[in-house]
Amino acid sequence: MNGINVSRSGETVRFNDADATARFGLIALATDLTSERDLYRQLPQEHVSIHVTRVAFANPTTPENLRKMAPRLTDAAQLLAPLQPLKAICYSCTAASVAIGDEAVTASIQAGIGDVPVVTPSGAARMAFAALGVRRIAILTPYTIETTEPMAVYFTRHGMELSKVQCLGLEDDRDMARVSDETILNAALGVDTPNAEALFLSCTGLPAINVIAEIEERIGKPVVTSNQASAWAMARLGGFADHQLAQFGRLFGCALPDDAFGKAA
Structure with missing residues (x-):
């Protein structure tokens, strides 16, 4: 050789x-x-x-x-x-x-x-709410209404109460991955209600973990995201x-x- x-x-x-x-x-x-x-x-x-x-x-x-x-x-x-x-x-x-x-x-x-x-992520979120001791949540998703509605049904079927559900109306998960921290923060503050015990920010594509601490500080409640x-x-x-x-x-x-x-x- x-x-x-x-x-x-x-x-x-x-x-x-x-x-x-x-x-x-x-x-x-x-x-x-x-x-x-x-x-x-x-x-x-x-x-x-x-x-x-x-x-x-x-x-x-x-x-x-x-x-x-x-x-x-x-x-x-x-x-x-x-x-x-x-x-x-x-x-x-x-x-x-x-x-x-x-x-x-x-x-x-x-x-x-x-x-x-x-x-x-959906099952982990349910475990998270159980661990946090909350039952009434508000939900924010980046999806369309068509894709968000089954999410709302899922959590109610598993015994959660929903105070408010909103979505950002995006169809492509690559766009969801580009949503700004400011948008996520403001939308999360907008979906919160006085009687919600926690917020759920759905979607593993959504880069929401950056703003968890700030949202929690602003609303005084736990925030759960899919990736978290x-x-x-x-x-x-x-x-x-x-x-x-x-x-x-x-x-x-x-x-x-x-x-x-x-x-x-």
Whole structure:
């Protein structure tokens, strides 16, 4: 081989502790511009790895288009199987989790990877409200009215009371990822009502975690966002019981409810 001799090193190979890093799977939409960044910012980076696969999705973000992802989730999960063991897998789409159903999402993903806890943003948000001890919420979404209405139905079906629901009217999740902090802040203040106990800012594409602390300070109530709730649930499932980040809201001071994830997904 061109006169080059290759020999084996005499160094004994040593390995780092396999349990030193908490590994998570993330199934993101092909159009997602926000989830990976937000989750890394909220999880203890030095102890966490997030392994990402993507699932085909085409805008506009309508319930019909969101449901089309359902049969693709098993194949997406299978791409994460060689990375086991994983602490949890997050399917990072709130509106699709509502349109398909949390249970159906979990079943499809576990069909591809086995009995790994599955975090959906919608399910994580419900756990967040339970942990915070609130039942009456106001909801802001970046979606159209057509896509927001099932979100309202979802939370009422799960025992929540809604004081006000508003949307920004966007159809493309790539546009949702570009909504300014000022817009999110002002819209959140506008959807709040005196009798709301907390706010929910829906959509994993919406870069809402930047303004959680300011909104909470302005309204004196907890704020839950899709990516914040997902990161909180993942942190607790990863064994980071004391992981707290005040800049990302009161939620990070809470433990998972006793019945969360079968207490696993």
